[in-house]
Amino acid sequence: MTDLPTLLLIHGFPHDHTLWDPQVTALSDSAHVLAPDLRGFGTSGPVPEVMTMEAYAEDLKKLLDERGVPPSEPVVLCGLSMGGYVALAFLERWPERVKALVLCNTRSGADTEEGRAARQETARNAKEKGVPVIARAMLPKVLSEHTRTTDPELSASMEAMMARQRPEAVAAAALGMARRPDRTALLSTITVPTLIITGAEDELMPLPTSEAMHQAIAQSELVVIPNVAHLSNVEDPVRFNATLRNFLSSLPHA
Numbered sequence: 061m062t063d064l065p066t067l068l069l070i071h072g073f074p075h076d077h078t079l080w081d082p083q084v085t086a087l088s089d090s091a092h093v094l095a096p097d098l099r100g101f102g103t104s105g106p107v108p109e110v111m112t113m114e115a116y117a118e119d120l121k122k123l124l125d126e127r128g129v130p131p132s133e134p135v136v137l138c139g140l141s142m143g144g145y146v147a148l149a150f151l152e153r154w155p156e157r158v159k160a161l162v163l164c165n166t167r168s169g170a171d172t173e174e175g176r177a178a179r180q181e182t183a184r185n186a187k188e189k190g191v192p193v194i195a196r197a198m199l200p201k202v203l204s205e206h207t208r209t210t211d212p213e214l215s216a217s218m219e220a221m222m223a224r225q226r227p228e229a230v231a232a233a234a235l236g237m238a239r240r241p242d243r244t245a246l247l248s249t250i251t252v253p254t255l256i257i258t259g260a261e262d263e264l265m266p267l268p269t270s271e272a273m274h275q276a277i278a279q280s281e282l283v284v285i286p287n288v289a290h291l292s293n294v295e296d297p298v299r300f301n302a303t304l305r306n307f308l309s310s311l312p313h314a
């Protein structure tokens with residue numbers, strides 16, 4: 061074993077582990093990279109009616125134990141969007157297992173009443189209309205116009221990645237997100253180095269959301285990637301990876 065940290069990459073909604081393809085190999089010189097499917101997504105197992113952020117976090121804790129990552133070696137947790145919600149749920153419960161935090165295109169707050177109603181509709185639509193309909197509607201929100209016009213192949217592969225997720229997994233995640241608590245109060249308790257990355261064009265998580273997290277987390281750095289919307293790690297992997305590699309190399313060794 062080298063003294064490289066473990067980097068646990070947590071995908072968003074409705075994604076699978078392939079969201080992190082541009083990072084897994086590229087960052088393998090800087091960390092032991094783990095990029096699992098959250099339960100229900102990709103090739104992972106069946107889900108209950110509702111998957112809370114806490115349940116995903118518990119799965120990840122089990123995964124670390126199964127992979128032999130000992131409690132004495134805290135990990136770098138990196139979550140994008142829903143993955144960020146899961147990262148905060150993990151940190152709240154197992155702060156001692158977290159060496160550093162990377163919050164990408166995410167927020168700490170809970171859903172509004174209106175947002176919760178929209179989640180119910182998403183859950184219903186996933187089962188009644190099918191996930192491809194949701195994927196098609198989400199695409200212009202998750203990729204910037206710049207990305208969609210300059211990289212139609214990436215647009216097609218991101219739509220396909222979202223479209224192939226199972227309706228039960230999508231519904232369970234939507235209902236779980238609706239139930240997540242506001243974790244803003246947690247932010248001021250975070251003492252580990254934290255990197256916040258977002259896209260200048262992200263309308264799902266507008267910039268003030270990331271700026272507020274940056275204000276609240278003492279040891280945090282905010283990086284805003286231009287021309288990029290919600291999927292910053294795939295829209296500009298060169299910039300994203302350089303930022304993350306830099307952050308990893310700044311962390312104290314175990």
Ligand code: MLT
Pocket residue numbers: 071072073074140141142143237264290
């Ligand atoms: C995601 O990308 O994970 C979702 O946009 C998160 C959300 O719907 O709140």
